[in-house]
Amino acid sequence: MQTEATLAQSDVSELDLVKRSQAGDTEAFDELVTRYRARVFSMIYNMVHNEQDAWDLAQDSFLKAWRSVGRFRSQSSFYTWIYRIVMNVTIDWLRKKRVKGGDAEFDDAIQLTQIEPASKTVPKTEPLPHQMMERGEIRARIEKAIGQLSPEQRAVILMKEIDDMQYHEIAEALGCSIGTVMSRLFYARKKLQNLLRDVYEKV
């Protein structure tokens, strides 16, 4: 558990890293990337459901962050600021993809990425194959359901439920009002409840 002192310390060093990045220090920026890459990648992956696309979009997002880090004014946390870039890049990509090729991107996206090929040889610590298969199916159902939401609704529900972000942080990251965030959350939940009721009731 992080204490207030360590939290303050990490805040200070983050600010320091940002300032050094603004002065053109690529090593400091590299450290910021190391801190946030996992969260950023995970968030994008949950939006697009494809590892390669998530990787490319995360790279684009950090590159854009590097280009505009000079404009970061420390009025919000660096994390919220970078999320704004991530969301712009990802939502824009999803919109373009929707325009280009319809919206059937998740039909073939049953990703069993969490299943280790070696797990069959380690039966005591890893879940059994049928459990993994079942989990993969659940995940695929969830991804398909999320795929039916608009990019903005996806962003809102994932930031709220997965990242535990506050309404005002989500609003800041998406550049919209808190009311809009709450409204999108309302419709996203309704839709997912309809699509996934049998899944969460069974689990």
Add this chain to the structure above:
Amino acid sequence: MKRFEEKWTAWLDDQLSGRELSDFEASLPDKATAQAEKADAKKLGELLKRELGAHALTNDEFFNHQLREKIVQENRGSSKIPTSTWWTIPRLLWAGAASLAIFLIFTFAVMQEKNPAEESQYLTQILNARVDPVVSPNASVSIFEVKQDRVTVLWTEGLQSLPADYAAK
């Protein structure tokens, strides 16, 4: 004034308190159904968190490496831009000025050359014109001009007819 969707969302996330909470709950037509929906939303949240939680980034060091390469390329590119801009703008200015100067010189030279040539050719034709003394024994041709007024007068007298080969072109 919050809309119903906003109040409902705030209520689901336990963000309402005090009078706002009691007013909202009092406005619900069926509190038991609403509570069931709230429980449903919580289950949905838990399911999403459990199944979509952190998705591991494999090759994380390569991620940084690739990004560093892109940044280095970008920095190289941006450091070249000012140099090329510095060369291009003066080049354009010099090229423009030189073209204008050449145009002016040629225009001036052509104008200087063209006017006297035209005038002298014309006068030569007139003065060299011969009048046949058999056809027109009393004929005379004279010419005078006022240069500053750009006026030339051709004066002919005693001509029976204009010779066919006479023409001031």
